[in-house]
Amino acid sequence: MLNLGLDILGLARFQFGMTTVFHFFFVPFSIGLAFVVAVMETMYAIKGDEDYKKMAQFWGKMFLYSFAVGVVTGIIQEFQFGMNWSEYSRFMGDIFGAPLAIEALAAFFLESTFIGMWMFTWGRFNKWVHTLFIWLVMFGSSLSALWILAANSFMQNPLGYIINQKTGHVQMVSFGKVVGNPQLWNEFPHVIFGAFVTAAFVIAGCCAWRLLKKDHVDFYRKSLNVALVIGLIFSLGSIATGDLQSRYLINNQPMKFAAMEGLYKNSTNKGEWAAVSGFNTKQHKTTWSVDVPYVLNLLSYHKTTGTVKGMNQVNKDMHAKYDKKFGSDMNYYVPTKTLFWSFRIMSGAGALFALLAIVGLIFNRKRSQLIMKQRWFLYIMGLCLWLPFVVNTAGWFITEFGRYPWIVYGLLTIADAVSPNVSVASLLTTNIVYFAMFAIMGLVMIILCHRTLKAGPDAENTDGYSAGDTKELDPYSKGAFNHD
């Protein structure tokens, strides 16, 4: 057979990365949209203002598309552990299976049942009850994020386990410690806030494009306001929780932190922070950089003094710690450039979001027409619609590439976790087909959202299959087909 230099490890890793990144385009978008739509419907319930109902229904359509894709790509995620990473599944089953099962039981049932209820019962229930449905969906999807992050947190920072001497596998001894993992409680709020920011700025971006066309100005300005208020609160929240999370890494995963800051050598007490740098990753050296003094210490310790361990030092420490068990030929350096730039993209975008939200809210004040005049601003806002997806991916790049070479930190390497009985041909096929399927689904998603946006908030509901109760037809779905 043609040797393309492909091995099961590389292909399995690529597949995990690809499916996770694609899945995670839709997860934060769905969680965030559920939240924004829930807020809109709640405003409708409180104020009785039909505009808010229209908003909830309109943006709710995008939520439904996103949710459908999120669900089906999620099944791949669950199956993948067994399919591609059977050794990992055997090693981690005692810990990893529990949160996964609880996720399905407590969260997936909740969100999938109530999304059906929400989608098909406009006008059938009291508006507060109907609003409760979307909150339950939002609660369910956030809960699912919590459980899967609990599982991920163990991989980043194993707690509450022992190694079973007979099997060599991990064994849970304290569920409380698994769930109480500080890694989780640093990670979870950051992910959830990021999800809210994602939805807020996608909506804001969509509004901006329509406002540039002077289409349904009142509707989109009102939507923009809701989105930007949410966007502002949670971009600030993301920055704060991101700060907590990165400072947690200094002691917990020093290699990840050092790579994020591009530090090969230990930092000096002056705390020079590289805004941008070039790296020679083979020789483990920084070739050039633009440094700003004190910033590193401000970021790391919130004060001007202190030092941070560089990667060379951490590498030595890790060899001292793990050589006995894993041998001396391990490479503990993580993909430095990826982490360094991902971190800058993520944190830069976080600041940009907060800024855009503030300026946008000022321009969009009730009696001001500034937002319609400042077209440059609308263009920027419109382009930033794509940014949250880049940022979410960057965040996961840091988290996941940063734990290299471990799949479970300090306990199991990625290389030891892959299924030994799966062939290169199988993995190559699945990679290609998944990629093609994702491309189709992504494209359809974009087309549908674009079309929904173009059709505008007054368009008839096109969810043909959501129509058709015998008597209680609600106006939202009328005309989907004729009745006897």
Added chain:
Amino acid sequence: MTSLQLVWFILIGVLFSGFFFLEGFDFGVGMLVKSFAKNSDERDVVIKTIGPHWDGNEVWLITAGGAMFASFPMWYATLFSGFYLILFLILAALIFRGVSFEFRANMKTDTWRSFWEWASTIGSFCAAFLFGMLFTAMIAGMPIDKNGDMTAHFGDYVNLFSLVGGVAVTVLSLVHGLNFIRLKTSGGLRDRALAWNKILYPVLFAGEVLFAVLLFFSTDFFAKKPMTTTAIVVALVIFTALAYWGVLGNHEWLSFVGSGLSLISVVVLIFNGLFPRVMIANNPANSLLIKNSSNSPYTLHLMTILTFSILPIVLIYFIWSYWVFYKRLASPKQSA
């Protein structure tokens, strides 16, 4: 084997039963989108019968998979990595049919609507067929090594027995879907579903008999557990007969419950035959057993408490959601 291990073995069986009962009619309805429903309006109605539910039904599969991981990780690892290509095809089928309902509803041209209708039809057919094939192959025994790694080749899981198993599950799902449509629609669709089932049930009987014969020759079920295996096979046929009686006498609930119980009987048959194993190896020494494939007692204990406190709540709102959409759907005018 501890009692907790036994509880979890049964629980996995219950979850798969729930999955086949619910997703069975889901698959069936999905298959009917193209051929059974004659026009776009009818398709709207057919899809709407499962519109609010398919997503929740699929969660039973996700829960069964998660529960397997949480209780028998060795089983999960061997099964999922071993049946790699079948599971991959199942995933592709589930993905296409999953997005098809939402995507179809939003397509503007007939060509694209038709594309997603085909996605639903083919995806549902393939998913049901492949699940049937996978489970049939699993009980026939597979080449599994000492580490529990399964290295099956095409011929190991594609053979007469597994093909018949696949077809049987497909037809079972199809009649179950038709029985569901009879409950949920009115007018032409309802009548047509009845007419279709009158033809399909004799086919199903033939399939079940053939399956039972092959089961005798391809598995050790009858040799190891003659009494229970025979009893369950008889129950399967009786439930199918009851459903058929419901078709002939136009008792809609009886048909639906009958076809649902038939699907559950298949799952019970498999789990009864597996016991006390979870994966059957060609070399009996390498079979995975309930007693050595499970998680630690701590985790099993934890999962038992959590499951028995969460599942009842889930069942309450899950059933409530069906009750909310209990009403029959109006039939489109155009249907004959």
